[in-house]
Amino acid sequence: MFDDLRDLYQEVIFDHNRNPRNFRVMENADRKVEGFNPLCGDRLTLFLKMEGNEIVDASFQGSGCAISTASVSLMTEIVKGKTGAQAEKLFKQFHEMTTGKEEDVNLEAIGKLAVLAGVREYPARVKCATLAWHTLDAALKNEEDSISTE
Numbered sequence: 001m002f003d004d005l006r007d008l009y010q011e012v013i014f015d016h017n018r019n020p021r022n023f024r025v026m027e028n029a030d031r032k033v034e035g036f037n038p039l040c041g042d043r044l045t046l047f048l049k050m051e052g053n054e055i056v057d058a059s060f061q062g063s064g065c066a067i068s069t070a071s072v073s074l075m076t077e078i079v080k081g082k083t084g085a086q087a088e089k090l091f092k093q094f095h096e097m098t099t100g101k102e103e104d105v106n107l108e109a110i111g112k113l114a115v116l117a118g119v120r121e122y123p124a125r126v127k128c129a130t131l132a133w134h135t136l137d138a139a140l141k142n143e144e145d146s147i148s149t150e
């Protein structure tokens with residue numbers, strides 16, 4: 001990865017960590033799921049407002065490291081207006097980007113989430129980046145009210 005691009009990605013992560021988007025309690029949420037990454041201590045509560053199969057609003061509360069906060073902040077922005085199936089597809093692509101081989105990653109498909117591609121080089125941080133998505137996955141499946149990455 002070019003150094004300029006890496007700097008830009010880091011700037012986006014810092015920005016979302018300093019000023020998280022959609023950081024609020026949603027009073028009328030249809031789905032509320034807690035996520036926990038014991039490896040790092042990241043905790044979040046994800047709120048979703050659904051209309052049929054569409055995610056019309058997403059927000060979160062919690063505290064975690066810069067990577068986990070930036071990841072959930074970016075995710076709540078990106079999944080708004082998407083259907084559950086579209087969000088699940090993004091999750092799959094995000095998971096491939098953070099754990100798979102570099103050449104298999106379609107950075108165009110993943111858009112803004114590409115700023116987190118660098119965590120692939122730090123296996124201990126992958127769970128920080130994917131916690132938000134595992135929590136979203138549980139919320140969409142509506143199976144559990146809390147999940148842990150362990």
Ligand code: ZN
Pocket residue numbers: 037040041042064065066067068127128
């Ligand atoms: Zn973390």
